[in-house]
Amino acid sequence: MIKKVLIAEDHQSVNISVEKTLEELGIDQTDYVYYCDDALARIQKGVKDDQSYDLLITDLNFKEDTRVQKIPGGLELIPAVRQVQPDLRIIVFSVLCIPSTIEMLFEKLDIDGYVCKGRNDVKALKEAIETVAKNQRYIPRHLTQNTRQKNVHDFTEYDIKIITLLANGMRQKDIPAYLVESGTKPSGLSSIEKRLNYIKETLEFTKNEQLIAFCKDMGII
Amino acid sequence: MIKKVLIAEDHQSVNISVEKTLEELGIDQTDYVYYCDDALARIQKGVKDDQSYDLLITDLNFKEDTRVQKIPGGLELIPAVRQVQPDLRIIVFSVLCIPSTIEMLFEKLDIDGYVCKGRNDVKALKEAIETVAKNQRYIPRHLTQNTRQKNVHDFTEYDIKIITLLANGMRQKDIPAYLVESGTKPSGLSSIEKRLNYIKETLEFTKNEQLIAFCKDMGII
DNA sequence: TAAAGGGTTACGGTTTCCCGTAAGAATTAT
DNA sequence: ATAATTCTTACGGGAAACCGTAACCCTTTA
Secondary structure: OOOEEEEEOOOHHHHHHHHHHHHHOOOOEEEEEOOHHHHHHHHHHHHHOOOOOOEEEEOOOOOOOOOOOOOOOHHHHHHHHHHHOOOOEEEEEEOOOOHHHHHHHHHHOOOOEEEEOOOOHHHHHHHHHHHHHOOOOEOOHHHHOOOOOOOOOOOOHHHHHHHHHHHOOOOHHHHHHHHHHOOOOOOOHHHHHHHHHHHHHHOOOOOHHHHHHHHHHOOOO | OOOEEEEEOOOHHHHHHHHHHHHHOOOOEEEEEOOHHHHHHHHHHHHHOOOOOOEEEEOOOOOOOOOOOOOOOHHHHHHHHHHHOOOOEEEEEEOOOOHHHHHHHHHHOOOOEEEEOOOOHHHHHHHHHHHHHOOOOEOOHHHHOOOOOOOOOOOOHHHHHHHHHHHOOOOHHHHHHHHHHOOOOOOOHHHHHHHHHHHHHHOOOOOHHHHHHHHHHHOOO
16 A cells, blocks of 8 residues: 655656645655655655655656755666665656666666656556556556567667767777776777667668767667 | 636646646636647637637647647747737746757747746746736746856857757768758858867867767757 | 687778868958 | 958868778687
8 A cells, every 4th residue: 555655856847746646546645855865865764764655756867956966866766765665666757768768677676667758647657656556567558568669779788888978978989998997898999880880770870979869869878 | 817828738747737837826717738739729719719818838849649740849839829829928838948049939939938847847837927917028037147057058040950960960071062952151061160169169078979969968959 | 629600809991070271252441 | 442350161181980801709519
């Protein structure tokens, strides 16, 4: 049974809707925070006071502002929270809708549900909460049905690492040294070139710039 | 006096909050649509039936889905709406927070208010509605106070055109021909190189990939 | 142990990009 | 009209990226 819920979401406009949705489900013990650091603090306090939360609904991207934060986003918040309260159920509520990312969240961070923000998000969020309350996972429909678009490359962690480096301004020829440093294999320049070419070929792109734009659009980086 | 409001916003979770906010301001004649095409249709109908809207609150980015749309986003919706009902007041409600874009909206599309989605967006939206009701413009605080971050390049339409072409996979050396075709000046390859260099220098970037990533993050392209 | 295979790396030629310089065109001032 | 200023373009050397080939290394198999 879910009684106490924490919402971590930087958009007030979304926060209010989520709270209202919870109310409609008969959940009135809801807290919301605008920063990940606050979310972790609340959860820590909940555990300490023996009034722990049953569910965390969190966004992935949080806008930076003047308040300096230790935890920049949901991706970092989730493992931190798991350490403090391993049994806390977690639903991610984000605009990102990339199958490989969502699968990663379920597999590596062991989240309980994922809802894409969009035209029917409130309805989906309700379903997700109800599903999670029954100790089941809520996986977006477009993932369970295999309606994935074809021609869409499935980005590996290696791909993301390389592309992120490029997006951060590193020259291709400098990447091998970095990869050796961080113990990533393969690290040869040729391998990197090959991999990038393969990705671009798959997506029918010609230039790195195009790839970066795509990855940003898809929230891959 | 604002009585009848149309909300164009593809996120249900945001839609609900906006509606609630309007209620709190005593406005109960609110309609909402998830697609720009629907928004235009509603406004046309309103004018035709002599029950026109007093205010449009619209997002800029709308997710594409299976429903094919003529109007892809707020940027195209606004001029279309202006043609149908020139006196309609318009508040843009978007995550984008780029000064030059916002200024462009006020200058070129003659919008009445702009609110950035974020940590205090509902409060800001309320203020915006009240301000617009008094026939005044609501310009975000960070624009009126000159608290703009330094070192942030102010992207011109020319810049955006070039960067968009790069992000679409066009080679730098092919851009001049394209610019000549579309009657854009300057079109020389050197000018393009110069401009890109200038932008990157300003932002302390080294590579195009980095610039693309930045522009995507900022919603510039 | 030897052979085969897949994956990784090294190398060279070509294209594109980068960047400084200088010539050319357009605008404004004298 | 001429000069001065600014903006635009052309050119050329050098660096980086691109792309195919071949050598290398590691694992698997006979």
